[in-house]
Amino acid sequence: MIVIKRKPLEEILNYIEGHNKILVLGCQECPYGCVTGGEEAVKKLAEEIKNKMIDLGKSIEILEKTLIRLCELRYVKSINDLIKDVKAIVTLSCGVGVNLIADIYFEIEVYPGMNTLFLGAELREGIFIEKCRACGDCIVGYTAGLCPITRCPKNMLNGPCGGCKNGVCEVRKGLPCVWYQIIKRLKKRGKLEKLMEIWEAKDWRSLYGKGIRELREELGVENKN
Amino acid sequence: MKIKTNLQKVLESGQFAVTAEIDPPKNADPELIKEKAKWLKGYVDAVNITDSPRATVKMSSLAGAVILQKENIEPVMHITCRDRNRIAIQSDLLGASALGVKNILCLTGDYVTFGDHPQAKPVFDLDSIQLISLVKNLSEGRYFNKKEVKGKHPYFFIGAVENPFADPLEFRPIRLAKKIKAGARFIQTQIVYNLERFEKFIKLCEDFGILEKVYILAGIAPPKSLKMLKYIKESKIPGIEVPDELIRRMESAKDEKEEGINIAVEIIERVKENPGVRGIHLMPIGWEFIVPEIVKRAKLYPRPKIC
Structure with missing residues (x-):
């Protein structure tokens, strides 16, 4: 919502x-x-x-x-x-x-x-939590359903950084380190080797486009190039 | 042109390297850098100059690096991903190379809310591993977009950092391997106080087969006082572990500064025993003048003269 x-x-x-x-x-x-x-x-x-x-x-x-x-x-x-x-x-x-x-x-x-x-999502009445930045290029298929663009303050794609302790992010008390969670989930699924590869830099045009983003269904997303 | 840096030559020749770090001033005074640097000159192989650490505005690392060069000190210039996108970073790297800077340390950078302008827009166009790839590409004559740099391109000796005390421990060597694959030639670790954990990390790296692929410099911060250790312990600076034992030792010390030097020297001696630890990186945090004493006591003086 x-x-x-x-x-x-x-x-x-x-x-x-x-x-x-x-x-x-x-x-x-x-x-x-x-x-x-x-x-x-x-x-x-x-x-x-x-x-x-x-x-x-x-x-x-x-x-x-x-x-x-x-x-x-x-x-x-x-x-x-x-x-x-x-x-x-x-x-x-x-x-x-x-x-x-x-x-x-x-x-x-x-x-x-x-x-x-x-x-975000409503977890309980009156408690909302951000889940998506609408970046236009969803990657959670590779990250065990957890979005690092939304949940990692540094938007890391090759995380976790050195600020992860006991699964918690250094930026805010109580904020779980999303990369810690991704690793935990992928390891359980036997798919940790997916994280051995270097994740290339993100093409931010899917988020920033040229000015504003538009979708004309017959043409696809009109925001790049 | 591919001219090797002094730090690179020391490491490649198999000698134990010593670097030290200084933070640039919070103003425009070059004398403050020179003042700190004079304590380090001759006692270290290169001096790191940080990029607005803790997201706090300081003189740029590029300017600091050039000031060090004027003092005949080889700089290691830090670059973070926090404040600059891939365009600005490449632009700064071309400029750094033009001014003779050759050692580059790549970091993601501390998050903006830690600093003195928490309202700032965080950039993080790249992360540290992508930044390493960028510096490597540029070093090989390609921009990050893979297009060729026409004319003179930079040559850099590329470093990165690793925190052996961050979690999950078993993933740290994997991430380090990614940094090596991206192009990192040397790695500075977070400050080592917890030797047990550090050695566990080094062992994991050894088992993972990456120790011979990179030069690891162990991070050393001589504890100046009990107050400083407690400050770090109380997690004011995340990512560093201070064992209780060390706090107790400092508490019972007659002379805190003397004990701080002893602790630093002992840690240096211990990390030196680990295979794959190819040097130390000193972070004296406002205690630069003690560096000669520590380097001498750790029997790391004189520094190798390499032409």
């Missing part, structure tokens, strides 16, 4: 300063797993803003709307009628949503209400 987190209220208030009619736009039931940007979150933020405005002796009209997905054009256009006098939109979605809304409604000020943290 895309793991997102609400921005502090102060930052959002700064964005909308001077506007008397805004739209708080949520993103619901995301199939990619954003869990905090739905209807409830929209209601909560709207209330927080209103309360703050009352404290400050100011008035503001806040429209609330939650769409199925902010990252698909067909859903986004449904707000056309809603935004007539709206001067600012605060989105409660991942970065994809806020960018797409800002692209389409470029005459309106569009602000992020969320920080997009990472692509």
Whole structure:
């Protein structure tokens, strides 16, 4: 899932300063797993803003709307009628949503209400952990299902470095050394010899492309060369 | 042109090599390098100059290496993967060669959050093994992209590091073998205090058949004080093991500095007994002036004169 987190209220208030009619736009039931940007979150933020405005002796009209997905054009256009006098939109979605809304409604000020943290898994309620950097060239088929691009701070492909002690990475207490785990798993599978070969340097174009990455299904990934 | 370095000649002639390391200053003062270097001159075969260790901004290793050369000291220039991508690294290597630097030590580098600019973007375009391949390629007249270097290309004597105290122990010789395969000719180890573990590592390397393929220099840091040993022990510097026994010995010492010298000399004598240990690499960490004393007491002085 895309793991997102609400921005502090102060930052959002700064964005909308001077506007008397805004739209708080949520993103619901995301199939990619954003869990905090739905209807409830929209209601909560709207209330927080209103309360703050009352404290400050100011008035503001806040429209609330939650769409199925902010990252698909067909859903986004449904707000056309809603935004007539709206001067600012605060989105409660991942970065994809806020960018797409800002692209389409470029005459309106569009602000992020969320920080997009990472692509991760939810281990228990409220506990998320990063699992993928979307580097565009998955190598976990060679590393026993463990991604060194995501989980090794130094992105090592010929690890582990000298900072691995008792299976733990030197960079942060409690962070398992992914190369220690890879070796353990491959050894158990009798496939340790795979790590005898020197792993060539990564072609980072699959991550950085030329500018942004695009996928046109009929053409394949359009981000290299 | 393929002119051998002094360090290379000492190692290839089968003599026990001695190198020492200095950190460049946190400012633009060349005198601070010269000051440290004057203690080392004549007592070591080459002097390493580090590349912003612990991810803390220091004068560049290239500049430091050139300052050492001006003092007629052969440098070993450190290069890490932390701050530079393959373009910048090759560019620096061409420049280093143009300025006469020939010994290169390849490291992945400490992670940025250890240092004084933890907000920095970590580069790590390559890892240390890929970096070794890069330096070897350049040394043979090819860029990392395999294209030919037209005109004069560098020649480097390539070193790398290994930590015998890191885990998993049984994989360390395999990784060392990869470094040798990539092009490393000499290996500096992490600081040796735990001799038992060090010897276990050397034995594994021997069994793996790599000892004769590389020159291993054991890392030696003379413990200046009990405080220093405790600091390392409390894992402020990861990757180094300090046995309790050593702490106790230092605790009961009348003169900590004298005991520190004794400990360093004893460790040197012990590591020397191991086949495949072809030299030592001193990391005096702010105690450079003690190097002559240690080298003399370890009977490693005078240093070989090789033309």
